[in-house]
Amino acid sequence: MTIIWFLILLGPLVFLHELGHFLTAKAFNVKVTAFSLGFGPSLWKRKWGETEYRLSLVPLGGYVSMIGEDPNEPISEEDKKRTLASLSLxxxxxxxxxxxxxxxxxxxxxxxxxxxxxxKVLPAQMGTVLPGMPAYVAGMRSGDKVVSVDGTKVQSFDQFRRIVSDSPGEKLNLKVERPGKGIISLTVTPASSVGRNAVGLMTRIGKAGVLLNGTRPSIGLIDTSSAAYKAGFRTGDLITGIEAAGKFQPLRFWPEYEAFLAKAPAGEMKVFVIRASGTLDELTGLSQGALEMISIKGLDDLKGIEKGELFVSDTGDGPAKRWGIMPGDRLWSIRPMKSGEKPGQCLPSKDSIQSMSEFEEVLARNVQSRLCVSWVSPSNGGSCFHSAAIKLDIISNVDQLGTKQKRYDLGLNVWRKMDMPAEVPVxxxxxxxxxxxxxxxxxxxxxxxxxxxxxxxxxxxxxxxxxxxxxxxxxxxxxxxxxxxxxxxxxxxxxxxxxxxxxxxxxxxxxxxxxxxxxxxxxxxxxxxxxxxxxxxxxxxxxxxxxxxxxxxxxxxxxxxxxxxTKRNTHTGSEAAAENLSPIPEGALGCIKPADVQGK
Structure with a gap:
């Protein structure tokens, strides 16, 4: 069957390729003596007009023979005018x-x-607009729908993504439909970044900082003394809705949760959450558990809740676990180590990253570099910072065709659950x-x-x-x-x-x-x-x-x-020692004082 599918795949392509040569030659009155599918001895042949058509033994190509190609071939004066060489360049x-x-x-x-x-296609509706990225700076917000770019109508998110990817550093004039406000104009200049092109190769692309998928309101808590923690909220909980003043407000995306907080009435509320079951869903990063209701006295009981996408849900056998990053920790900052910089100089940044996409962007740009990664462990006060100079593992395997594949891995998952808008008719x-x-x-x-x-x-x-x-x-x-x-x-x-x-x-x-x-x-x-x-x-x-x-x-x-x-190439203690690093410890470096964090 492999041979049959090979012939079905290759045969039409070879035939059409040679047909292109044949028809063009005929159009210019070049005399074609043979048209063959395959090479070698003929299995079948028949002559129509001045051309002999052949089906040959070796099905790895084909050829079109024209008069005059063989310099030793005798050619009549009439046929000399019909050779390929007689044509203009x-x-x-x-x-x-x-x-x-x-x-x-x-x-x-x-x-x-x-x-x-x-x-049906997925609309060019922004599920997530990342803070600090070009689209956000230009004024785009979650829920906005791109209508046109530089006067060209946009029908799908893929179309918008492709335009952005092909336009690093170029100004794009957008018409955007915003719920409740109609059509507004924005100018976005995609940042120059690195990513994969249509065939999977790393190349320079534009990034605006928008995602089709919206972030669901999964939460994380780093301060075990916070009001939210005492009220019963836990890292990994997914908020599905809140009942306040006798009215239930369903919540699908994180911006809806933030919008609710901005206008929520005072008084008691009922918050409905889906507890994390402890098992990880490969697609969403968050499995659904039991639905529970948490009664709170007011908005103050929600203090301490953060967006869950920066909280670690699971660590495998990669660098994250070896350096002491644990489930429940909150990723704080990441940057490439500078040349000559010592491990002791790797300290948490003053400002935290705001999204997992921001974290992943730094990873993508610096897969072969040693990275200064900082995180915070749950504690009373939420100020137990850790930091380590980490190099990513190399994961090697082979695909279905036996081709070697290589990727770089930090070895962690986060409490990030995504959802997307409904499809629209084409x-x-x-x-x-x-x-x-x-x-x-x-x-x-x-x-x-x-x-x-x-x-x-x-x-x-x-x-x-x-x-x-x-x-x-x-x-x-x-x-x-x-x-x-x-x-x-x-x-x-x-x-x-x-x-x-x-x-x-x-x-x-x-x-x-x-x-x-x-x-x-x-x-x-x-x-x-x-x-x-x-x-x-x-x-x-x-x-x-x-x-x-x-x-x-x-x-x-x-x-x-x-x-x-699959083979994981890890960075061992001996390698770390050779690079003047501490051997990989059982746990992470100890808590770093908040004063040290603020000072860097």
């Missing part, structure tokens, strides 16, 4: 580039077949599908060009180079995932074909274009010896690349069978 380039161009167009149709089935599904298909193809193409460049420069592991074995594995995996996943993989392979064929390597389409341009500059054709030399050099390079990819594929296959496990 522009037409020759079009004939050769037509195959890759078709491979760029095919994904648009494939993605269109998916997007046309989408009838307006003009045809227009939406066409636009999204073109944009998706463009974004993936840009990402793949970057990936090729990263491999050339060594920034990306060259083990990612694969051969037909990897394509076959991808075809089988995609088929198992369903039709829409299969056509998305087909689109990715098609884009790969287009880009690889345009590389300026002799024997590839890009190599032919390069030679055409060289000949145009020289104003004469290259000699047969020079053509033969560069052709053999290009062929040798391609063969070496194929062998390298095949070797990588075999390594992946055997690794997938024998080493499909």
């Amino acid at each position: 522009g037409k020759k380039i079009l004939v050769v580039a037509a195959g890759p161009i078709v491979n760029f167009i095919v994904p648009i149709f494939l993605f269109f077949s998916y997007f046309i089935t989408v009838d 307006k003009s599904r045809f227009t939406y599908a066409l636009k999204e298909s073109v944009i998706t193809t463009w974004e993936l193409s840009k990402g793949m060009v970057m990936g090729i460049w990263y491999m050339i420069t060594g920034s990306l592991d060259r083990e990612n180079v694969g051969s037909v074995v990897m394509i076959a594995q991808m075809a089988k995996m995609a088929a198992e995932q369903g039709f829409f996943f299969f056509i998305q993989i087909m689109a990715l392979i098609s884009l790969n074909f287009a880009l690889l064929n345009l590389l300026p390597i002799p024997v590839l389409d890009g190599g032919h274009i390069l030679l055409f341009i060289v000949e145009a500059i020289m104003r004469r054709p290259l000699s047969l010896n020079v053509r033969a030399a560069v052709t053999w050099a290009g062929l040798g390079f391609i063969l070496l690349l194929m062998v390298f990819g095949f070797k990588n594929d075999l390594t992946r296959v055997f690794r997938d069978k024998g080493q499909n496990t």
